[in-house]
Amino acid sequence: MKFVAIIRQVPDGEAKLKEEAGRIDLSGATMILDQMDEYAVEEIIQLKEKHGGEAVIVAFGPERTKEAIRTALAMGADRAVFVRHEGDADPITEARALAQVLKEEAPTVVFTGGQQADWDSYALGPAVAEVLGWPSVAWTTRFELLDEHKAKAKHDLDEGAQVVEVALPAVFTTQQGLNEPRYPTLPGIMKAKKKEIKEIPAEELGVRGAKVEILSQEIVQIERKQKILDGTKEPEKAAEELVKLLHEEAKVI
Amino acid sequence: MVLVFIDHDGKKPKKGGLEAITRAREVAGALGVSVAGLVVGSGIGEVADEAKKYVDTLYVADAPEFADYTAEKWTAAAHAAVQKTGAKAVVAPASRTGRTWTARLAARMDAGLLEDVLELEPSAEAVVAKRYTFLNRVLEKQKAAYPVVISIKPNTAPLAEPKGEGQVEALEVALGELEQKVQVLEKIQEEKKRVSLTEAPVVVTGGRGMGSAEAFKLVEELADLLGGAVGATRAVVDAGWRPYAEQVGQTGKTVQPNLYIALGVSGAVQHQAGMNKSKVVVAVNKDPDAPIFKETDYGIVGDVHQVLPAMIEAVKKLKD
Numbered sequence: 001m002k003f004v005a006i007i008r009q010v011p012d013g014e015a016k017l018k019e020e021a022g023r024i025d026l027s028g029a030t031m032i033l034d035q036m037d038e039y040a041v042e043e044i045i046q047l048k049e050k051h052g053g054e055a056v057i058v059a060f061g062p063e064r065t066k067e068a069i070r071t072a073l074a075m076g077a078d079r080a081v082f083v084r085h086e087g088d089a090d091p092i093t094e095a096r097a098l099a100q101v102l103k104e105e106a107p108t109v110v111f112t113g114g115q116q117a118d119w120d121s122y123a124l125g126p127a128v129a130e131v132l133g134w135p136s137v138a139w140t141t142r143f144e145l146l147d148e149h150k151a152k153a154k155h156d157l158d159e160g161a162q163v164v165e166v167a168l169p170a171v172f173t174t175q176q177g178l179n180e181p182r183y184p185t186l187p188g189i190m191k192a193k194k195k196e197i198k199e200i201p202a203e204e205l206g207v208r209g210a211k212v213e214i215l216s217q218e219i220v221q222i223e224r225k226q227k228i229l230d231g232t233k234e235p236e237k238a239a240e241e242l243v244k245l246l247h248e249e250a251k252v253i
Numbered sequence: 254m255v256l257v258f259i260d261h262d263g264k265k266p267k268k269g270g271l272e273a274i275t276r277a278r279e280v281a282g283a284l285g286v287s288v289a290g291l292v293v294g295s296g297i298g299e300v301a302d303e304a305k306k307y308v309d310t311l312y313v314a315d316a317p318e319f320a321d322y323t324a325e326k327w328t329a330a331a332h333a334a335v336q337k338t339g340a341k342a343v344v345a346p347a348s349r350t351g352r353t354w355t356a357r358l359a360a361r362m363d364a365g366l367l368e369d370v371l372e373l374e375p376s377a378e379a380v381v382a383k384r385y386t387f388l389n390r391v392l393e394k395q396k397a398a399y400p401v402v403i404s405i406k407p408n409t410a411p412l413a414e415p416k417g418e419g420q421v422e423a424l425e426v427a428l429g430e431l432e433q434k435v436q437v438l439e440k441i442q443e444e445k446k447r448v449s450l451t452e453a454p455v456v457v458t459g460g461r462g463m464g465s466a467e468a469f470k471l472v473e474e475l476a477d478l479l480g481g482a483v484g485a486t487r488a489v490v491d492a493g494w495r496p497y498a499e500q501v502g503q504t505g506k507t508v509q510p511n512l513y514i515a516l517g518v519s520g521a522v523q524h525q526a527g528m529n530k531s532k533v534v535v536a537v538n539k540d541p542d543a544p545i546f547k548e549t550d551y552g553i554v555g556d557v558h559q560v561l562p563a564m565i566e567a568v569k570k571l572k573d
Contacts, residue, residue: 011387013388013503013522014522017387017390017391024391035503035523036503036504090365090366091356092359092360092365095360096360114504115503117387117388117503118386118387119386120368120369120385120386120388120389121368122349122352122353122356122368123352123355123356123359124356125356126324126353126354126356126357126360127357127359127360127366129357130328130356130357130360130361131360133431134431135323135325135431135434136324136353136357137324138324138349138350138353139349141497152438154441156349156497156498157322157349157350158349158350159442159443159449160440160441160443160498161441162321162322162437162439162440162441163437163439163440163441164435164436164437164438165435165436165438166435167433167434167435170434170435175497175504176487176504177497211364211397212365212366212367212395212396212397213395213396213397214393214395215381215394216393216394217386217391217392217394218391218392218393219390219391219392220385220390220391220392222529224534224547224548224549224550225549225550225551226546226547226549226550227550227551227552228541228546228549228551228552228553228554229551229552229553229554230554230555231537231553231554231555231556231560232539232554232555232556235553235555235556235559235560235563236563236566238560238563239553239560239561239563239564239566239567240563240567242551242564243564243567243568243571244567245551246512246533246535246551247571250550250551252455252511252512252532252533253455253479253512253568253571
């Protein structure tokens with residue numbers, strides 16, 4: 001069986017973002033494997049360890065994406081397919097390109113992050129499944145492979161959750177709690193250097209522009225009042241003062 | 254036509270549905286067309302009677318197969334409605350399920366997808382949308398030509414007012430092989446003692462600093478006094494003190510209440526991504542250097558176990 005994780009490289013949430021002429025400039029930012037995708041990588045490695053077969057990474061993005069691919073390979077995935085694309089893309093455009101790769105790879109199960117930390121999008125996993133005509137399950141918290149044609153999964157809805165049985169192949173998106181992603185080990189990092197990364201230029205898959213155009217980006221920081229009271233000595237007094245401020249000044253209670 | 258998907262609770266449209274209707278009317282206005290609604294479920298006659306007051310035509314996909322949500326079935330229903338109406342734009346609430354099936358629909362329609370949208374500027378040719386990206390830190394302006402699928406961020410649009418009696422039409426949805434591939438075995442309902450987290454005007458969140466599951470009794474008390482919902486940080490959820498459903502942050506829920514109270518929350522970026530657009534932020538933490546204070550309007554440096562009971566007393570006094 002073959003298990004695939006679709007990954008992206010995104011700026012570290014702690015990294016300071018820069019804005020340049022109405023666009024976010026990522027040139028100085030620390031870039032990482034999307035934390036939601038880490039669950040996807042961990043899950044396919046565990047599936048391979050349990051059931052045998054192959055754990056394959058599929059990625060889309062600019063040249064630097066290879067760093068995130070190496071991280072995933074160092075965690076224990078076997079090889080990678082990398083669709084190189086410079087410039088803007090959107091989840092649906094990316095999904096169309098990746099669907100062609102997945103059609104060729106013919107995996108049993110595909111995992112990807114429940115949300116992409118740069119796009120703040122939930123769309124990639126379901127869109128990939130749609131293009132392939134496969135089912136999708138979003139925000140998966142528990143996964144069990146029943147056999148090569150069936151899986152059982154628990155996933156979050158708007159309120160509450162559902163347990164579903166899914167005919168494979170299918171795409172699952174991750175939610176925290178699915179597993180505990182492992183850290184790459186030093187031998188893992190060494191081995192990853194020799195693992196295959198097959199590169200495909202996005203143009204070969206018919207990717208031209210994105211369907212959604214980005215007109216502008218602006219870092220937003222809501223100005224906070226930062227009225228901080230000292231409650232270390234007289235907590236009751238501070239609490240009373242706070243409630244008074246919320247009632248009289250902020251008018252929220 | 255513009256098609257709007259109306260979320261419901263089995264009886265009437267949900268708040269998210271009414272917000273989506275508001276935005277759908279804006280798009281329809283720019284295009285000079287009417288608004289069609291879609292409700293999906295099983296035994297939803299009551300919902301239809303209410304929802305028809307908001308739209309020109311209401312399509313009702315009411316069948317036992319729609320008793321349980323799956324992304325494939327919901328996409329099939331929406332796509333059937335799009336084909337029937339020739340809608341150039343589909344508007345839906347950006348709930349977790351909404352954002353999943355709209356992605357499938359956009360791919361099926363070969364449409365642009367505008368997700369979790371705050372504001373719209375529709376014209377006859379395209380829709381420009383404002384939305385947050387980069388973990389809620391960047392305000393992005395995006396543009397997509399028609400056809401377009403749009404999901405509306407909760408609590409950002411005014412609720413639509415009813416405007417008459419729309420025509421009601423049953424919608425036939427052909428379910429094929431794909432729609433049978435996901436079978437729902439079990440439904441797990443969230444305990445709902447309070448208002449829902451994403452719709453609550455006040456959210457009171459406890460962090461690791463609360464120290465124990467028992468300490469959340471006071472968090473609940475304050476939330477109840479203020480008519481709000483209880484939130485939790487990832488650390489609290491991981492420790493098993495509170496359910497996942499209450500988690501605020503990148504992997505939990507995004508909230509934007511009038512008042513957000515963070516108790517014993519240090520304020521990691523992942524947490525801030527879920528609350529940094531709240532109108533007024535209050536924090537109580539014993540560490541004056543906790544990152545949450547940078548994101549705070551009114552705060553107290555102090556022991557939450559002393560400050561929280563005092564806050565509860567002060568709110569009670571105010572209410573008397």
